[in-house]
Amino acid sequence: MSYNEQETRFFLIDPVLRDRGYNDHQWIKMETPAPVEPTGPKGRRRKGSGRTDYLLCVQVGDMPKALPVGVLEAKKETEDPLKGMQQAKGYADCRRFEVKYVFATNGHFYGEFDYFTNLQGGPFPFSNFPPHLDLTARYAKNTGIDISKPEAAMLFQADSPAWSLTRYYQDAAIRAAFEKIIRCRQQGETARVLLTLATGSGKTIIATNLLWRLGQAGQLPKPALFLCDRDELREQAYTKLKAAFGDNVRIVKTEKGGNAAANARIHIATYQTLGLDDEDDGFASFLSQHYGEDAFSVIIIDECHRSAWGKWSEVLKRNGGAIHIGLTATPRKLQESKHATAEDQEITANNHKYFGEPVYEYTLIQAQEDGYLAACEIVKRKADIDKRVFTKEEILKAAVKDIRTGKPLTEADLTKDEYTGKDFDDELFIELRTPTMCEDLFRLLCANGGPEQKVIIFCNREIHADRVAMQMNNLYARWCKEHNQTPKDHYAFKCMGGPNNGADMIEPMRGSGERAFIACTVDLLEAGVDIERLNAVVFFRYLQSPIKFYQMVGRGTRIHEETQKYKFWLYDYTDVTNLFGTDFITKPPRPRGGGDGGDDGGIIVDPPWPPPEPPSVAEMGGHWVTVTPQGRFILTSRGGRDTPIPVDEYRREVIQRVVSEAHNLDEFRQLWIETQKRRSLINHLLGDNFSPEVIREIDQMTDFDLYDFFGHHGYKVRALKRTERGNLYISSNAGWFGGMDAKAAVVLKGLGHQFSQGGTEALETPALWEVPEIKLAGGLAALKKIGKPVAVMHEAKGRLFGV
Numbered sequence: 120m121s122y123n124e125q126e127t128r129f130f131l132i133d134p135v136l137r138d139r140g141y142n143d144h145q146w147i148k149m150e151t152p153a154p155v156e157p158t159g160p161k162g163r164r165r166k167g168s169g170r171t172d173y174l175l176c177v178q179v180g181d182m183p184k185a186l187p188v189g190v191l192e193a194k195k196e197t198e199d200p201l202k203g204m205q206q207a208k209g210y211a212d213c214r215r216f217e218v219k220y221v222f223a224t225n226g227h228f229y230g231e232f233d234y235f236t237n238l239q240g241g242p243f244p245f246s247n248f249p250p251h252l253d254l255t256a257r258y259a260k261n262t263g264i265d266i267s268k269p270e271a272a273m274l275f276q277a278d279s280p281a282w283s284l285t286r287y288y289q290d291a292a293i294r295a296a297f298e299k300i301i302r303c304r305q306q307g308e309t310a311r312v313l314l315t316l317a318t319g320s321g322k323t324i325i326a327t328n329l330l331w332r333l334g335q336a337g338q339l340p341k342p343a344l345f346l347c348d349r350d351e352l353r354e355q356a357y358t359k360l361k362a363a364f365g366d367n368v369r370i371v372k373t374e375k376g377g378n379a380a381a382n383a384r385i386h387i388a389t390y391q392t393l394g395l396d397d398e399d400d401g402f403a404s405f406l407s408q409h410y411g412e413d414a415f416s417v418i419i420i421d422e423c424h425r426s427a428w429g430k431w432s433e434v435l436k437r438n439g440g441a442i443h444i445g446l447t448a449t450p451r452k453l454q455e456s457k458h459a460t461a462e463d464q465e466i467t468a469n470n471h472k473y474f475g476e477p478v479y480e481y482t483l484i485q486a487q488e489d490g491y492l493a494a495c496e497i498v499k500r501k502a503d504i505d506k507r508v509f510t511k512e513e514i515l516k517a518a519v520k521d522i523r524t525g526k527p528l529t530e531a532d533l534t535k536d537e538y539t540g541k542d543f544d545d546e547l548f549i550e551l552r553t554p555t556m557c558e559d560l561f562r563l564l565c566a567n568g569g570p571e572q573k574v575i576i577f578c579n580r581e582i583h584a585d586r587v588a589m590q591m592n593n594l595y596a597r598w599c600k601e602h603n604q605t606p607k608d609h610y611a612f613k614c615m616g617g618p619n620n621g622a623d624m625i626e627p628m629r630g631s632g633e634r635a636f637i638a639c640t641v642d643l644l645e646a647g648v649d650i651e652r653l654n655a656v657v658f659f660r661y662l663q664s665p666i667k668f669y670q671m672v673g674r675g676t677r678i679h680e681e682t683q684k685y686k687f688w689l690y691d692y693t694d695v696t697n698l699f700g701t702d703f704i705t706k707p708p709r710p711r712g713g714g715d716g717g718d719d720g721g722i723i724v725d726p727p728w729p730p731p732e733p734p735s736v737a738e739m740g741g742h743w744v745t746v747t748p749q750g751r752f753i754l755t756s757r758g759g760r761d762t763p764i765p766v767d768e769y770r771r772e773v774i775q776r777v778v779s780e781a782h783n784l785d786e787f788r789q790l791w792i793e794t795q796k797r798r799s800l801i802n803h804l805l806g807d808n809f810s811p812e813v814i815r816e817i818d819q820m821t822d823f824d825l826y827d828f829f830g831h832h833g834y835k836v837r838a839l840k841r842t843e844r845g846n847l848y849i850s851s852n853a854g855w856f857g858g859m860d861a862k863a864a865v866v867l868k869g870l871g872h873q874f875s876q877g878g879t880e881a882l883e884t885p886a887l888w889e890v891p892e893i894k895l896a897g898g899l900a901a902l903k904k905i906g907k908p909v910a911v912m913h914e915a916k917g918r919l920f921g922v
Contacts, residue, residue, distance in 0.1 A: 122226070124195040131226025132193055132245070136173075140251035144185045147174040149287050152490030154805075155678070155685040157753065158816045160568030161654070162494045162686020165805070169490050174216065174287070177255040179266050182275030183335075186266075186294065188258045189220035200228035200242045215489075217291035217479060219258060222248075235261045264301055269337075273297045276332035279363035282324050286491060288481045289321055293329045295479040300442055310442040313423070313474035317483040318448040318673025319492050319649075323359045326419050326446060330385060331363050339416045344441075345387045346434065347421040351625075351648055356387050356421065371405070378409040386415075395433060406434060417442045423474075424449050424666055445474045448673060449666040483669075483676060484756040488808065492676040494686045496813075497696050497763050498563060499749035502556055504549055504742060505540030505693075514538065514547065514737060522548050522582060522738040532735040540693075541661040544586075545579035550740040553583070556659060556692055557590035559746040561598070564655070567688060570598055571607065572654040573628060574637045575674055579660050582736065584613045584639040587659065591637050611637035625650075632682070642667070651679040655688040658695045668698040689754075696752070700760035751817060755808050770814045774833045776804055784834040791826050792916040794883050801825075824878035826920055839922075845875030848919045855918070860904045865896035867915050874919060882916070 122130055136146050151169035155162055172192060176185030194202050204223045221232040229248060230241030249257070259266050266274065274297050278285050296312045303310040316322055326345065333339050345360065347353050353370065360368045369380035371388035380386040394404035415438045423445030435443060471477075486492035511533050519528050538547045564570050576591075578584040591611035599606045612635065614621035622643065628635035629650045641660070656675040662668050675687030689696065752763035764772075780800055781787035790796045804811060815821060815828050822840045823831075831838035839847065849856075849871040856864040869892050873881045881887065888898045902908040 121197045122195060124193060127196045127226045128193050131196060132173075132191075132224060135226075135245055135248060139248050141175065145176045145178055145251055147176060147185070147187065148172075149174050151287070154488050154490045155492075155494040156810045156813055157494040157496040157686045158810070158812050159686075161682070161684045163683075164490060164685055165810075172216075174218070175220075175222075175254065177251070177258055177266070179271075179275055182272065183277040184275050186258075186274050187216065187290075188218055188254065189222060190216050190218050192221075192223040194223065194225045196226045198225050200225040200245075201230040204230045204232060204239065204241075215288055215291065215481065215485060217295045219261060220254070224248075262298065263305070264298065270301055270304060273300070273332055273336040273338055276335040278328040279331040281362035282328055282331075282359070285324065285328060286321070288316070288479075288485075288489075289325050289328070292316060292325050292479040292481070293332065296329060296444060297332075299475075299478045309440065311474045312442070312444045313471070313477045314444065314446050314479050315477040316446075316448060316479070316481040317486050317492060317676065318670065319676040320448075320481055320486055322421070322446045322448075323356050326356070326421070326444075327359050327363050329444070330360075330417065330419070333417065334384070339384065341414065341416040342383065343385050343417040343419065344415045344434070344438075345385065345419045345421065346390070346393075347387075348390055350389065352421055353387055353389050355649065360385050360387065373405070378405075381409070393434065406437070410437070413438055413440050415441045417444065419444045419446065421446050423447045443474070449669045482756075482761070483673075484754070484761055486676070487754075488756075491678070493678050493684065495672075495675070495689055495754040496686060497689045497691060497752035497754060499691045499694070499696065499752065500556075500559060500563075500746050501692065501694075501749050502540075502552055502744055502746050504552055504744045505543065507540070507742075509538045509547065509739070511536050511538075514739060517739050517741060519737040519739045521735045523736065528735055528737050533737065534734065543579075544583045544659065545661075546734075546736060548583075548736060548738040549742055549744065550738060551742065551744040553586050553659075554590050555744040555746055557587060557594060560657060560690060560692075561591065561594040563688075563690060565598070568654065570595055571610075571636055573650060573652050574655040574657060575650075575653065575671075576637060576639045576657040577660045577671055578639055578641055580641060581613070581615055583659070584615065584641060587611075588613045588637070588639040591639070607636070608634040609636075610634075611639060614638040614640040614643055616643050642671075648674065649677060650674060651677040652682050652684055653677070653687060654684060655690060657690040658693050660695075661693045662695045662698065665698045665701045668695055691749075692746075696763050699754065700757075700762050753813060766814065766817055769809070770818070770832065773804060773809045773811055773814060774829070776807070776809065777829050778833050784830060784836060787829065787834060788917070788920050791879070791920060792913060797879070824874070826879060841878050842875045844919065844922065845871040845873075847922045848874070851922050852918050860901065862896040862901040863905045863911075866893050866898060866901045867911070869893040869896070870912075870915055870919065882912075 148171065150171050153165040153167060153169045156165055172190050174187040175189035175191055176187045178185040192204075194200070201223060202225075204221070219234045221234070223230050224245050227245055228242035229245045230239065230243070232239045255266070258264075264271055264274075274294065277283070278290075292314050296314060299312050300310040314322070314325065316325070330339070330343050333343075345356050347356060357368060357370055364385050367384040369383035369386060371378060371380045371386050371392050373379070380388075393406040394408075395406065418434065418438055418441050420443070424447045483492060487494050511530065514533060515528070515530060520526060521528055521532070535542070535546070543549055543552055560576075561570060564572055564574070576584075576587055578587055588611045595610045596606055598604075609624060609627070612621050612624050614624060616622055621638070621640075624635045624638070625648060628638055629648075629652070632652070653675045656672055658671075662671075672689065675689070678685055751766045753766065753769045754761060754763050755769075756762065757764070777787070777800065780803075781790045790800065801811070811825055811828065815823070815825065818828075820828050820831075820838070822842075823838050824841050824844065827838040827840075827844065830836045849868050856868060859867075869890060870882055870887075872892070873887060873890060888894060899908050902911045905911060
């Protein structure tokens with residue numbers, strides 16, 4: 120009998136690796152959580168384990184940590200030794216592991232792919248696998264890095280004790296950054312590094328361990344500076360960095376006339392505290408007063424797509440010899456424009472131009488496949504009024520009034536000749552639009568998990584957020600009355616910056632399951648706010664910036680194990696999900712026509728002071744509003760891009776793959792009865808990022824086994840619920856049962872009962888033989904009285920799926 124994949128590892132692969140010089144530190148078994156799927160209101164982890172791979176490492180002397188340089192994909196011994204190459208190469212091409220060599224083996228032969236030459240070889244006898252010393256020399260030669268020299272020591276440092284359980288991609292990002300720093304130094308260049316990882320993937324932990332390992336390698340002779348542009352980001356960074364560095368981490372601020380961070384190794388600052396928003400010809404007061412030229416060894420710029428603009432350049436210029444590291448989930452390429460300032464063009468207009476191409480990238484889809492970030496289901500809706508175009512003349516004829524004051528508006532108050540859907544609830548309020556959209560959203564929340572979910576609604580401007588919060592609170596109050604429930608505190612609230620404007624509700628929203636559910640905001644929660652239990656992100660706001668969109672979507676991507684949240688809903692009322700997969704190319708900032716929720720592409724533009732009087736905003740009645748469904752979508756990967764796939768298309772592609780394996784119902788039935796063939800089919804679908812469970816749940820067929828789901832959609836036969844098929848199997852085979860040993864009949868009838876409860880999977884688990892009625896009847900021993908148990912079970916399945 121041949122070995123399965125796990126046995127192949129233990130009996131065939133592990134002994135060869137030991138023989139070829141790979142000890143416990145140079146051969147790491149890497150496992151990921153199971154992928155997540157957008158099934159049900161909160162999603163789920165896929166059954167079984169995640170991906171398991173070997174990371175092959177090189178080591179120098181007694182350095183604390185080995186350096187992964189290759190990945191080895193194991194397959195069971197009967198499979199083609201090159202079968203795993205495509206999978207393994209795919210991981211390397213995505214640079215998930217940041218390795219240079221990719222191997223695949225069945226324990227007898229192996230194939231390999233060299234990332235430097237782009238050549239694939241094999242199969243070769245696995246007994247001739249490259250020894251550890253040879254792989255070490257090969258890495259040093261190919262990279263040009265002399266791993267024996269002191270400057271390479273950073274590659275072999277352990278993570279901080281506070282954050283020692285790093286995920287593989289976090290370690291890969293740090294290694295990629297270090298390799299570039301070493302190469303830059305060897306070439307006499309200043310080190311500029313860009314790391315791009317999805318929101319929620321732990322960029323601050325990466326920054327913390329990166330600085331820790333630099334410090335352990337003696338590469339922090341001067342302090343490091345962590346720069347961000349929001350207080351929330353600063354506090355989160357402080358928490359994580361302090362866990363590693365203790366009191367050697369300080370927040371930059373004025374204290375007793377001095378700098379509170381003066382004697383710390385790690386300084387954390389926002390651009391405001393450094394005085395970079397001073398208006399005196401770029402003079403950065405705090406920075407100039409408390410820091411000399413080249414004061415830092417390393418500068419890490421968080422959310423660099425936002426904060427590497429304008430006056431940030433002052434910090435970079437004054438510390439030209441430091442290592443500059445940019446962190447972002449959304450790298451920016453700024454379109455050239457005659458309106459771009461010389462300063463922008465000189466240093467900060469293009470992250471790629473300044474930092475170079477990202478040395479490591481890790482996307483939302485990759486993180487979902489790995490099981491580190493929540494899956495996403497998209498529901499698109501549309502208010503019919505958004506198709507309308509209102510002219511200035513129509514609006515004046517409707518006797519519109521200012522929404523704030525109630526005063527009639529004149530032609531001079533209207534700044535545009537035409538108003539379209541993108542202007543609604545921003546510069547023109549349609550009286551019934553917001554109430555109707557809120558009612559529609561509330562119904563969706565009730566249908567998909569209940570109204571007491573954690574939700575962010577992105578609105579057009581502050582007065583829009585006020586009205587959305589009011590409508591959601593009223594809808595909730597009526598729902599509580601209808602269901603005889605006591606309303607919970609602060610159900611929906613406006614969440615804007617400034618005192619008493621809702622920002623104080625972020626903490627209860629994040630930490631409590633009993634209050635603060637619906638945050639109505641413009642862009643305060645766009646970035647830097649981690650709300651792991653967030654169940655839905657809603658767009659009542661039109662957007663043109665992919666960067667802003669991805670940052671906003673990123674609020675929902677975190678998994679929350681405590682509440683078993685593995686999925687977030689994305690309710691799209693403004694077609695913003697069309698921005699999925701688009702390039703991060705946006706135009707330079709331009710002055711907006713008066714709205715306070717402008718889409719500036721994520722660039723920080725200093726507002727005028729004192730702020731001007733807000734422009735008039737018209738409110739118009741007399742128009743009925745309805746909201747219509749625009750479809751449900753599954754977010755997946757196509758051609759390396761995040762792509763929302765319509766449910767109908769997703770279902771069609773799933774079924775096409777099944778039909779290609781079994782061309783008619785008889786072939787499908789025979790495939791399904793064979794356990795290994797059936798599991799191979801399901802694994803093939805899952806490997807292509809298709810989950811039949813997702814479609815079964817959307818089609819409201821969770822009472823049906825996947826056999827009937829596939830049979831109905833693929834072969835156009837009537838689907839039977841599990842209970843119907845189980846009962847029919849028992850009733851239609853009465854003669855068969857009557858002609859056999861009574862105890863064997865009890866066991867085989869029990870298969871029908873178990874199928875009714877758990878479907879096909881219930882027939883293929885060891886727990887089947889512990890079911891009381893089956894165990895009391897003798898289980899397998901009873902089946903032996905009428906034939907070989909395997910053959911008897913095969914016939915029983917044929918009868919079960921043949922009814």
